[in-house]
Amino acid sequence: MSIAAAAALRALSCYDDRGSLKGALTLTDIAAFIEGLPKVELHLHIEGTLEPEMLLALEARHGMSLPYASVEAARAAYRFTQLQDFLDLYYQGTSVLRTEQDFYDLAWAYLSRAHAQNVIHTEIFFDPQAHTARGVPFATVIAGIRRALDEAAARHGLTSRLILCFLRHLDETDAQRTLDMALPYRSWIAGVGLDSSEAGHPPSKFARVFARARSHGLRAVAHVGEEGPAPYIWEALDLLKVERIDHGNRAIDDPSLVDRLHGARMPLTMCPLSNLKLCVIKDLRDHPLRRLLQQGLAVTVNSDDPAYFGGYMTENFTAVQSALGLTAAELIQLTRNAIDGSFAGESERAAMTARLAAFARTIY
Numbered sequence: 001m002s003i004a005a006a007a008a009l010r011a012l013s014c015y016d017d018r019g020s021l022k023g024a025l026t027l028t029d030i031a032a033f034i035e036g037l038p039k040v041e042l043h044l045h046i047e048g049t050l051e052p053e054m055l056l057a058l059e060a061r062h063g064m065s066l067p068y069a070s071v072e073a074a075r076a077a078y079r080f081t082q083l084q085d086f087l088d089l090y091y092q093g094t095s096v097l098r099t100e101q102d103f104y105d106l107a108w109a110y111l112s113r114a115h116a117q118n119v120i121h122t123e124i125f126f127d128p129q130a131h132t133a134r135g136v137p138f139a140t141v142i143a144g145i146r147r148a149l150d151e152a153a154a155r156h157g158l159t160s161r162l163i164l165c166f167l168r169h170l171d172e173t174d175a176q177r178t179l180d181m182a183l184p185y186r187s188w189i190a191g192v193g194l195d196s197s198e199a200g201h202p203p204s205k206f207a208r209v210f211a212r213a214r215s216h217g218l219r220a221v222a223h224v225g226e227e228g229p230a231p232y233i234w235e236a237l238d239l240l241k242v243e244r245i246d247h248g249n250r251a252i253d254d255p256s257l258v259d260r261l262h263g264a265r266m267p268l269t270m271c272p273l274s275n276l277k278l279c280v281i282k283d284l285r286d287h288p289l290r291r292l293l294q295q296g297l298a299v300t301v302n303s304d305d306p307a308y309f310g311g312y313m314t315e316n317f318t319a320v321q322s323a324l325g326l327t328a329a330e331l332i333q334l335t336r337n338a339i340d341g342s343f344a345g346e347s348e349r350a351a352m353t354a355r356l357a358a359f360a361r362t363i364y
């Protein structure tokens with residue numbers, strides 16, 4: 001770690017137990033610390049990394065015409081009052097992804113940025129139904145992403161896992177068909193997830209397809225408690241038998257659920273800037289992340305759809321540290337939770353833990 005990062009870590013320790021600032025701390029100090037922190041991302045939609053620049057480049061590559069005259073016009077359209085507003089633009093954006101090269105370019109751009117931000121391991125969602133419904137073969141999607149993942153491992157030592165998400169606004173039969181398409185690629189896929197419009201689409205709708213996926217050794221996660229209520233989180237645990245909760249903000253409403261999540265050491269993959277942009281919270285200072293962390297939950301920080309929500313991992317850590325006054329120990333704990341909750345193998349997790357410990361040792 002650089003001298004600046006070590007100084008920043010000492011400075012961050014100037015918060016007392018309640019998060020109040022005891023000593024002077026400059027923005028440069030915090031930036032150096034967050035930059036130096038080895039990061040692990042567990043909640044990232046590859047289609048949500050499509051920056052306006054690439055959207056327009058792919059539009060031109062394929063001779064298409066989308067409603068944006070410029071990069072600025074596209075970015076200006078990214079204003080949302082709820083999840084569905086975002087999903088409408090997100091699915092429209094996927095229309096430029098057609099060839100294996102497109103998926104490779106998309107994934108490689110994300111992995112390069114992640115590496116530049118000191119992300120050492122990432123677990124990536126993809127939404128095959130958003131592509132197969134347009135006639136793009138499953139093989140095209142996964143082969144492009146996979147090529148980029150292999151290259152990131154070889155060139156940067158950046159490890160990864162791939163998680164196939166079922167779109168919950170579609171029916172169970174469509175999800176089962178998607179699982180059929182995925183099974184020939186079983187060795188490239190670590191798990192299944194559930195995303196898209198939450199309200200009115202409870203996890204129970206997908207209990208059978210998740211059971212079938214688990215019978216093939218796939219791990220299970222689900223988006224719940226983002227806009228949907230706490231009972232959806234119970235369903236994800238009891239019916240889908242998930243190993244991680246994606247978002248889970250609404251757990252804070254139900255003390256018995258908090259106890260259950262605590263007892264199970266269940267990771268919550270929280271996404272601060274996403275929640276702000278989609279009006280899940282009004283202000284980052286209201287975010288439940290720190291309260292849940294202080295209750296002992298295995299909370300993590302993630303970027304969700306960074307091209308649409310104004311930031312990748314570093315920007316999420318920076319925003320949430322500033323809004324909630326997170327201490328150095330809490331920032332390190334968030335990363336420890338991500339390592340422990342990841343689907344990486346035992347030796348990969350041990351190596352990440354050692355790297356985090358080396359970072360922390362330079363100041364304690």
Ligand code: ADE
Nearest residue numbers: 045195196197223304305
């Ligand atoms: N798909 C991409 N991002 C999502 C989010 N934040 N919630 C639900 N589905 C999504």
Ligand code: ZN
Nearest residue numbers: 043045223304
């Ligand atoms: Zn998400």
